[in-house]
Amino acid sequence: MGKYFTDILKDFNLSIIMPFYRKFDAFSRILPLNANLFSRNGIEVIIVLDEPSQKKQVLDLIKCYPLINWIIILNRNEHPWRNPSRAINVGIKNASKKYTMVCSPESYFETDAIFRLRVVVEFYEASFAVGKVYFNTYGDFSLNSNMGLSYGSIMVKKSHLINVGCYQEEFDNWGGEDDQIRHKLEFYGYKKIYVDDAILIHFDGSPSEIVNRNQKSREIPDYTYQYSQRPSSKNLEQRNWGKDFDEIIFDYRKKKLDLEID
DSSP states (O other): OHHHHHHHHHOOOEEEEEEESSOHHHHHHHHHHHHHHHTSTTEEEEEEESSSTTHHHHHHHHTTOTTSEEEEEEOOOOOOOOOTHHHHHHHHHHOOSSEEEEOOTTEEESSOHHHHHHHHHHHOTTEEEEEEEEEEOSSOOOGGGSOOBSOSOEEEEHHHHHHTTSSOSOOOSSSSHHHHHHHHHHHTTOEEEEEEEEEEEEEOSOTTOOOOHHHHHHTSOHHHHHHHHSOOHHHHTOOSOSOSOOEEEEETTTTEEOTTOO
8 A cells, every 4th residue: 555655646647626716815825835735746736717807916926836737727708706617627628637636726735635535536446535624714723613514625537527527517606516516426336435634724705704604505596406416317418518718828838927918
């Protein structure tokens, strides 16, 4: 088993996908804490900017972390907040690695969730691994005082996601996409494995705000909840995914950073 651990550390073969909608303040605060985990061998970090207003800020920031393999994809169309499923699919389509991990740009890696999830999907071929997330603001925080949820991160082979048609892009409001991708994967026979020591802390809102995630969950419309829990034959066969936008403004493989893009 030690040999497999060493092999993973030599090459994670992993694309980390972050759907990004006006999250620069939170992302810039958290990135210094996560950078060492992102800069390891065989990891690429794909930021999917779902609108253009923070493009220059993000490009300026990533210059400070040249050891991280960045891919930045830009949607030039301005729009209100929407469900991240379309942005996630754009990231999956552009991922070059064998495995994919989806997480939020404002999430802090309390443990090495990347390695813990990666070990699981290495040993269990037909599986996907789900970490645990705790929600809080930027004030005092204790894992013991917050109930973690089995959300916040998922790792799976890219080929498994392609087999199930990736995330459903019909979701518009908050919630639903996480549950449905799990049900789709399970429907096709992939085993869901919970990894409770793969812990992320999702910082949401300003330091003075109290985030009530349970309230958000209760506000999910019934039709959205039912749709997320019961994949239909139609959405299991989705093939036209990840085409909402495709402009890559930075790609570590080309070593080009263009700050003059309008």
